[in-house]
Amino acid sequence: xxxxxxxxxxxxxxxxxxxxKLAYLAAxxxxxxxxxxxxxxxxxxxKPGLANIVTLLVLRQxxxxxxxxxxxxxxxxxxxxxxxxxxxxxxxxxxxxxASLAVLSLAQYLPQRYFGAVSLSVLAAFAHIAAQLAIxxxxxxxxxxxxxxxxxxxxxxxxxxxxxxxxxxxxLQRSSHESAA
Amino acid sequence: MNIVRLAPTLLRRGDLGVLFxxxxxxxxxxxxxxxxxxxxxxxxxxxxxxxxxxxxxRAFNVSVPGPLGITRIEVAQKKARVLxxxxxxxxxxxxxxxxxxxxxxxxxPNQVSMEIVGRVRPYDSLDY
Numbered sequence: 511x512x513x514x515x516x517x518x519x520x521x522x523x524x525x526x527x528x529x530x531k532l533a534y535l536a537a538x539x540x541x542x543x544x545x546x547x548x549x550x551x552x553x554x555x556x557k558p559g560l561a562n563i564v565t566l567l568v569l570r571q572x573x574x575x576x577x578x579x580x581x582x583x584x585x586x587x588x589x590x591x592x593x594x595x596x597x598x599x600x601x602x603x604x605x606x607x608x609a610s611l612a613v614l615s616l617a618q619y620l621p622q623r624y625f626g627a628v629s630l631s632v633l634a635a636f637a638h639i640a641a642q643l644a645i646x647x648x649x650x651x652x653x654x655x656x657x658x659x660x661x662x663x664x665x666x667x668x669x670x671x672x673x674x675x676x677x678x679x680x681x682l683q684r685s686s687h688e689s690a691a
Numbered sequence: 692m693n694i695v696r697l698a699p700t701l702l703r704r705g706d707l708g709v710l711f712x713x714x715x716x717x718x719x720x721x722x723x724x725x726x727x728x729x730x731x732x733x734x735x736x737x738x739x740x741x742x743x744x745x746x747x748x749r750a751f752n753v754s755v756p757g758p759l760g761i762t763r764i765e766v767a768q769k770k771a772r773v774l775x776x777x778x779x780x781x782x783x784x785x786x787x788x789x790x791x792x793x794x795x796x797x798x799x800p801n802q803v804s805m806e807i808v809g810r811v812r813p814y815d816s817l818d819y
Contacts, residue, residue: 553782554799624705632709636716651797653739654804658795661721668713679701 532576536583539564543588555602555642556666559674561588562610562634566627566678571685574615581607598650602642609641610634627682631675635667727792730807733771735764738802747771747790747807757801764805777801 539561546560561584569577585607589600617625617633643663647656735743735755742755750767752774760777770790773783778800786796795806 554780620705624703625709626701626703626706628702628706629709632706632713636713651804653736654797655793655795655806656797658724658793661717661724664713664717664720668710668717671713672710675706676701683700 531572532579532583535564535568535576535580536587539580539584540588540591543584544591547592553662553666555663558670559635559638562631562638563674563678563681565607565610565614565634566630566674567681569614569618569630570627570678570682574611574618577614578611581611601649602645605641605645606638609637613637626675627679628672628675631678632668632671635671635674636664639663639667724793725791727794728809729769729790730792730794731810732808733764733766733805734808735803735805742803755801755803757798757803759801762798762801762803771805771807772796773798773805776803 542560542564546557549557551557564584565577565581568580585600585604586595589595589597589603594600594603611634613633613636614630617630620629643656643660647654730747732744732746734741735745735753737755737757743753745751745753745766747766747769750765752763752765755762755764757777762776762783763774765772765774770788772788773786773796776784776798778798780800783796783798783803789796789805789807792807792809795804797804
């Protein structure tokens with residue numbers, strides 16, 4: 511910025527409270543993703559996806575736009591941290607996250623009286639694995655019938671979708687109790 | 692906290708519907724991909740190209756060279772299995788015998804895969 515006397519001064523980027531909130535939530539999601547990367551998996555690609563709990567909480571408390579930013583930041587910054595940026599693993603992570611958000615953008619309108627965080631979590635988990643299988647089939651292993659393994663991946667999505675959904679539902683309930691109190 | 696009072700709000704009626712629909716979807720995928728007819732041939736691929744396309748009628752062993760070493764495949768009694776593989780996880784070896792159309796064993800690190808096919812490869816909705 512110019513100080514009025516023709517000299518260059520320090521350029522500051524004004525970060526808003528909204529930016530700080532986004533960064534905080536993305537950092538939370540990245541740390542979950544990072545912890546999870548250390549856990550060995552029985553089958554490549556089968557992971558609990560704990561970071562999706564953060565996406566669900568953000569969706570319910572701040573809306574789709576913030577959830578989109580948090581998930582996007584998590585995928586990009588998380589992959590840089592794990593050293594997988596722009597690798598096939600990164601593309602699969604991004605594809606899964608985008609498919610989940612696309613499904614969540616519709617599923618968030620389900621009546622909340624009947625459909626809680628578990629519904630959102632299970633639907634998002636199925637979208638996540640469907641997109642990843644499609645990416646592997648179309649791009650990474652076009653000559654192999656990867657859908658043969660789809661029942662295993664779908665079953666894992668069901669289990670982890672349920673468990674993450676229950677955790678998210680519990681946390682949402684607690685926070686609504688706190689705000690009510 | 693009272694878990695009995697808490698549980699219904701964590702898991703709502705629609706959630707149970709979604710979970711049930713999920714089980715149905717998994718079962719349908721399983722039926723579609725795992726209960727096909729018994730196959731007639733095995734197609735072994737290496738790095739995406741066909742290495743061998745052989746009948747399951749006659750028993751034989753074959754060694755498939757990949758970037759990590761030799762993957763050995765055995766065919767006997769109209770079934771096929773990976774006998775040994777240099778990969779670290781041994782997923783394709785532990786998978787054991789496969790015999791139904793559409794079944795695959797993938798030794799990903801060594802870029803070797805084998806798939807059971809029928810006399811005429813069946814088309815499913817994904818091929819259209």
